[in-house]
Amino acid sequence: MVTMLDVSGVGHRYGTGAGANLAIDELSFKVEAGELACIVGPSGCGKSTLLRAISGLLTPSSGEVRLHGDLVQGVPSDLAVVFQDYSRSLFPWLSVRANVEFPLRSRGLSKAQRHERADEVLEWVGLSGAARKYPWQLSGGMQQRVSIARALACRPALLLMDEPFASVDAQTRFELEDLLLRVRRQFDSTVLLVTHDIDESIYLADRVFVLSKSPASIVADIPVDLGSERDQITTRESDTFVHLRSEVARLLQMRSPETVSTADGRTAAADRAAADRWAEAERAESRETARN
């Protein structure tokens, strides 16, 4: 197997001195070529910080990121990102075709080659008939298909996806998940996708990385043994899927007792200590009662 993405000891601290905020801590993981890996983690745990470090938009305070062995220093030309907010990532004044062809201009492809690439990916995402339309004439799900087509047109070494299906309705979400599974096979893509949705992570992934709460670290690297042919109904009903869903949910709920705050500001550890003291007092009282 060939390692496509190697994240090694990556940590990032925003600010300095007393006000510094450690967002991610010593994160290490690898994504092999052709793999689809998902990252799930609690809200605010540092997922965006990690994606910014991987895409070269941010230099991490420690550690390094390598893409096909090359140190990431600045945004790699063979990396593509699909964001949640499709309405802000597509150019409204360009047609669907022009949006898809846009990043190919800086990659030195001729007009004919750009046209051919756009035709191919638009067909794969089921939008051949919409090439002349503008993004604002399309539904949200169709706009996100354009974003995926644009990313794939560049034949990226790594496709990063940041909550790509979070802004569409449930039915469209299922359709886009299946579309992603089809196109990643067609293009043999390496994909790293961040999601809040446990079921989505298992349905899509070959591996799921579970992150701890902030500062994010990897708490589990879970292989997903569901085969390559997946179906929204039978796969989600399978014993393997149900078992993996429970496992990921349990890992996400795990908390460090010293740091988790309760609603009234105390910590879980303080609660547990109070409960222990109360239980000990109960036992002492019952011993005393038994003695008398």
Ligand SMILES: Nc1ncnc2c1ncn2[C@@H]1O[C@H](COP(=O)(O)OP(=O)(O)OP(=O)(O)O)[C@@H](O)[C@H]1O
């Ligand atoms: N530019 C910044 N300056 C200072 N602190 C930041 C900055 N960006 C993020 N943080 C802090 O880093 C931590 C992680 O934030 P980040 O946005 O990476 O998390 P996230 O998991 O992507 O969040 P969400 O689930 O809400 O999208 C948070 O405590 C956040 O306040």
